[in-house]
Amino acid sequence: MNKVHSNTLYWMAITGVLFPVLILLGIFLRTVQAGGLAPLQSWFYPMMTLHGVGMVGVWYVAAMAGVSQMLTRYVEPTPLIGRVAIIGTLLGVGLLLACVFFGRYAAGWYFLYPLPFKGEWPQWSTVLFLVSLTVLGATWLLWSLDLLRAIAKRYTISQALAWHYLAGRSEPVVPPAVLITTVSLIAGVAALLSGVVVLALFYVELFAGTSNDALLMKNITFFFGHTLVNLTMYLGVALVYEVLPDYAGRPWKTNRIVAISWNCVLLIVLVAYFHHLYMDFVQPGVLQTIGQIASYASAIPAAVVTIFGALLLVYRAPMRWNLASILMFLGLAGWAIGGVGAVIDSTISANVKLHNTLWVPAHFHTYFLAGLCFMVIGYFYHCCQQLAEQPENRGLQRIAATLMVIGAYGVFAMFYFAGAFGVPRRYSIYPAELAYGAKYAAAATGFAAAFLLGFIVYLAETGKRWLRAVRAAP
Amino acid sequence: MRRIVLFAAAALLSASALVHAESTSADGQLLFEQKCTACHTIGGGARVGPDLQGVTTRRTREWLSSFIAAPDRLIAARDPIVMPLLKQFNQIPMPNLALAESEVRTLVDYLEAEDSTAAAAAPPVPAAPMQQPSLIAPQSTFLTLFLAFTVVIAVVFVWIGLSTRLPASVDVKRAYGIRRVFFIVGTTAAVVLLVATVPLAPYARAGARADRVVYVAARQFDFVFSDEPITSAADLAQVPRIANLEVAAGTLVEFRVTSLDVTHGFALYGAERQIIAQTQAMPGYFNRLLVRFDEPAQYKVFCLEYCAAGHHLMQAQVAVNQQERIGP
Numbered sequence: 001m002n003k004v005h006s007n008t009l010y011w012m013a014i015t016g017v018l019f020p021v022l023i024l025l026g027i028f029l030r031t032v033q034a035g036g037l038a039p040l041q042s043w044f045y046p047m048m049t050l051h052g053v054g055m056v057g058v059w060y061v062a063a064m065a066g067v068s069q070m071l072t073r074y075v076e077p078t079p080l081i082g083r084v085a086i087i088g089t090l091l092g093v094g095l096l097l098a099c100v101f102f103g104r105y106a107a108g109w110y111f112l113y114p115l116p117f118k119g120e121w122p123q124w125s126t127v128l129f130l131v132s133l134t135v136l137g138a139t140w141l142l143w144s145l146d147l148l149r150a151i152a153k154r155y156t157i158s159q160a161l162a163w164h165y166l167a168g169r170s171e172p173v174v175p176p177a178v179l180i181t182t183v184s185l186i187a188g189v190a191a192l193l194s195g196v197v198v199l200a201l202f203y204v205e206l207f208a209g210t211s212n213d214a215l216l217m218k219n220i221t222f223f224f225g226h227t228l229v230n231l232t233m234y235l236g237v238a239l240v241y242e243v244l245p246d247y248a249g250r251p252w253k254t255n256r257i258v259a260i261s262w263n264c265v266l267l268i269v270l271v272a273y274f275h276h277l278y279m280d281f282v283q284p285g286v287l288q289t290i291g292q293i294a295s296y297a298s299a300i301p302a303a304v305v306t307i308f309g310a311l312l313l314v315y316r317a318p319m320r321w322n323l324a325s326i327l328m329f330l331g332l333a334g335w336a337i338g339g340v341g342a343v344i345d346s347t348i349s350a351n352v353k354l355h356n357t358l359w360v361p362a363h364f365h366t367y368f369l370a371g372l373c374f375m376v377i378g379y380f381y382h383c384c385q386q387l388a389e390q391p392e393n394r395g396l397q398r399i400a401a402t403l404m405v406i407g408a409y410g411v412f413a414m415f416y417f418a419g420a421f422g423v424p425r426r427y428s429i430y431p432a433e434l435a436y437g438a439k440y441a442a443a444a445t446g447f448a449a450a451f452l453l454g455f456i457v458y459l460a461e462t463g464k465r466w467l468r469a470v471r472a473a474p
Numbered sequence: 475m476r477r478i479v480l481f482a483a484a485a486l487l488s489a490s491a492l493v494h495a496e497s498t499s500a501d502g503q504l505l506f507e508q509k510c511t512a513c514h515t516i517g518g519g520a521r522v523g524p525d526l527q528g529v530t531t532r533r534t535r536e537w538l539s540s541f542i543a544a545p546d547r548l549i550a551a552r553d554p555i556v557m558p559l560l561k562q563f564n565q566i567p568m569p570n571l572a573l574a575e576s577e578v579r580t581l582v583d584y585l586e587a588e589d590s591t592a593a594a595a596a597p598p599v600p601a602a603p604m605q606q607p608s609l610i611a612p613q614s615t616f617l618t619l620f621l622a623f624t625v626v627i628a629v630v631f632v633w634i635g636l637s638t639r640l641p642a643s644v645d646v647k648r649a650y651g652i653r654r655v656f657f658i659v660g661t662t663a664a665v666v667l668l669v670a671t672v673p674l675a676p677y678a679r680a681g682a683r684a685d686r687v688v689y690v691a692a693r694q695f696d697f698v699f700s701d702e703p704i705t706s707a708a709d710l711a712q713v714p715r716i717a718n719l720e721v722a723a724g725t726l727v728e729f730r731v732t733s734l735d736v737t738h739g740f741a742l743y744g745a746e747r748q749i750i751a752q753t754q755a756m757p758g759y760f761n762r763l764l765v766r767f768d769e770p771a772q773y774k775v776f777c778l779e780y781c782a783a784g785h786h787l788m789q790a791q792v793a794v795n796q797q798e799r800i801g802p
Contacts, residue, residue: 042563045783108780114757115736118694119782120513214737214756279739279754281677281761289672296664304657311634312649319638333631340623344616347667349674353613353749356739356778420609420617422741422749424778427786433747433774435603 005072005387006473007082011065012380012466014086016459018058018093019373020452025051027448032428033441044428045106046121052109053096056229057136059372061089063235064143066379067181070242071147074178075154081146088139095132099125108426110225113217116202130202137199141192144185151182161266162259176254176262180238183266184231190270191227194220218277226273233335233367234265236375237306240328243382244310247325248317252309261301268298275346279355288348295346299339307336323397323461324385327378330405331371338367341416356426358437359419362412369451370408377458384465387472393461400457407451414444502584504711509571510581511696513783516588523563530586538585543578546570607746676751678762684728686721692731692738692755695784697775703760707734720793723770729763731755738788739778745771754779767794 025047031037032044064085068077099105103125107116111133116126151160155174158164160182162174198220201212245252274291277283310332319325341363345354354360385392423430423437430437506516510526517527530538537555541548545568548556560567573581609617690697691704698704699716721727731740733755741752742765750773753761767773777788 042783045780045785106782112737112779115780115782118736214758218737218756279752279761280756280759281753281763282756282759285675285677288675288677292672293668296668300657300660300664304653304660308653308656311630312644312646312653314638315634315644315649316637316640316642318641321638329631329635333627336627337624340627341620344620347671349671349676350612350616352676352752354616355752356741357749359616416617416620420613421606422613422743422747424741424776424786426780429786431774431776431786431789432601432603433743434776436606439606 005069005383007079007086008065008069008383009466009470009473010086011062012384012462014090015058015062015065015376015380016463016466018054020455020459022051022054022058023448023452023455025054027445027452030441030444030448033430034438034445035429035442041428043104045108045426046100046104048426049106049108050096050100054093055368056109056225056232057089057093059368059376060140060228060232061085062376062380063232063239063372064140064147066239066376066383067177067184067235068143068147069383070177070239070379071150071181073242074175075150077150078146081143085139085143088135088142092132092136092139095128095135099128099132103128105129110221112221113198113202113212113214114205117205127206130199130206133195134199137192137195141189141196144188144192147181148185148189151178151185155182157182161263162254163263165254165256165259166263168256170255174254175242176252176258177238177242179254179259179262180234180241183262184234184238187227187231187234187266187269191224191231194227195224198224215277215280215282218280219273219283222273222276223270226276227269229364229368230269230272233372234269236331236372236379237335239379240310240332240375241306243379244313244325244328247320247322247328248313249320250313250317252313257305258309261305265298265301268294268301272298272346275351278348278351292346292348296343299343302339303336307332322381322385322392322394323400323458324378324382326397326401327374327381330401331374331378334370334374334408335367335372338363338365338371341366353422354419356424357419357421358415358423358425358440361425362415362419365408365415366412370405370412374404377455377462381458381462381465384462384469387469388465390465390468396457396461400454400461403454403457404451405454407447407449407454410447411444411451414440414447500711502580502587505577505581506584507707507710509573511694513568515787516585517592523568524559526585526588527592528589530582530589535582535586538582539578541568542571542581543573543575544570604747607748610744610746610748613748676753676763678728678764682728682762682764684764685726687728687730688716688719690729690731690740690755691734692740692777692788693734694736694781695777695788697740697777697788697790699790703730703732704734705732718793719791720795721767722797723767723794724797725794726764726766729753729765730760731763732760733757736781737779738781739776741776741778742792743774743776745769745773747774752778767792770794770796 028047032041068082103121105121105125107119162179205212241252271290272294274287275295278288344350418437418440423434513523514526549567689700689703699719700713702713704713731753738755740755742750744750751765753763771794773792773794775790
């Protein structure tokens, strides 16, 4: 086993520990909203912040870890940079935990300017949060650049983006996973650089006392946050492109349509973030319209090329169903269903009724939890099983998948229904007029617990293979 | 003559005392709003810190003054009143606001005046939880559309998954034909939806004229309504506020919404307690939100952009009354 593979095993352990803890935080949030745990109610917003930053971060690094490992089939990422990514991420997480638990920092995962400076938490916890993000951002930027370097060593940029397929040539062969990873990493570098800019502006205000423009800061923040979340999703899709054909016994290759599709995604993902600013009426109208066009446009390559392609791959294939292939197939369904919720919300005239209601966490939980998470944990199981080669307990694997699906979609349903009624997201307690929001929150805790149970079964199945793989490591 | 002079002097003194009392109260209110409302209310319930209604009856004036002037000193001295409060409010200490002695005095005077007013008034009745209403349009359409698409996607995935029980080769050319149709239908639907929905965007056009303009200044954690712009905390003392916003049914109101601190949301919930319109309240900008209030009811405003510990308490009301009949 090479060092990149051993790094991946570390990332699996980190994900396996952090994810259940973050699920528990999610259950805590919904329990407080349901009217329970009253003595801990004041921890709601700090825990909401930790849950949000944590989930976005965990799934970004998990997807990056999966892709780093997958790329070794074609290129050579630097193992040392992979190790630096682990250390940097753990350091950033440590700082984050300190600012939330000791400083009660609670400005939310996207730290909308100028809230970090104007909350009830002490200034030092804001500084610690910014330092934490700086460490994470710098680490992830380095990691992304190293993967791009590795790709660039074997392919030219035009080849990695499959432009020769647009001209009708199919040599050199570029696997779809390399194309999608390249697209995602370029978008990722852009996102992380914008993160650097927004952090620099925060530091300037902090130390020089100059104030920033709230609209500009919001634009940069959402360019960073939206793009990072989207590219994380695409990294998961890259893993599916790479692995699902192994189970279907059929190839899934790059062709002209796939090349056009993913090059369009690169352009679209960079401007779709405008939909986060629909309710800022002072934003120029043309940007709002571009936001809706880009949001609609992003659905077309996803649905017509990737999801259709995946369904075609599986249709009447001699499919080998196990935990990996089941989860990846379910992940595509989650991506599609979450996409529908997202497209509805990205319509300006609908957004005015849904913005910042529970409809928003509804759709991003759908494509993150039932989409990306399923894809990545499916891939992790696939890797562990390849290394351990243990007999599989199909019954247990189906139980794990079933519990996670029932739990996840139950959680989402509670979000969607309450969101349609206008129940706000990020309320620790609902006002009398919207008190029925508590009923949905209470039901959601039960579904989340079912998901957690399913994930524990998954962990048991994957964990024993992981242990064997670790023992086999040099 | 001497009597008249004495009477005039007494009247002058009383008048000046009255003016002084009023100005002290106004100064106190302003100071309270600028320094205290982020964490405290008076009769509005606990936020980050306790509700201060009745605080002057629970604590001595001396203790209150010393705590407001230097809370950090009392915390360091492990004051027996402060420590249980600190525990109750999750160890979030009150910061030292570096207030001048005169400001502390003004604040304590204001709290005392508020307590004597509250003592004369009837106690507030907490709002009872309300039943869930029926879902209104267009929200019901969004939910129905979403559920319909979800069912279709689920059916397709189940069908494809089950198809693997009978493996067979696939006619790829035919599949690509289906994909072409899928692409054309999907793209056409997207374009039609765009053309149909973009003109429905809620943005006020340049020449749009409303029946009434209301300025809204959002701040942690309430909304201030006024007929004049409020662009800074200092304006709060200069600009007359609308204590109870009332409009006649059928009125087209333009809300010019800004914020005095962080970004807030300004979401109007109608008679069915569901969102009818919203915009953001952003520091440094005025967002123009035009709303026609068709139905007489008590409309609520909630903040929908997370703005710190009192976010869920941030609300206001708009009373929409039956339009008065003109003529006999």
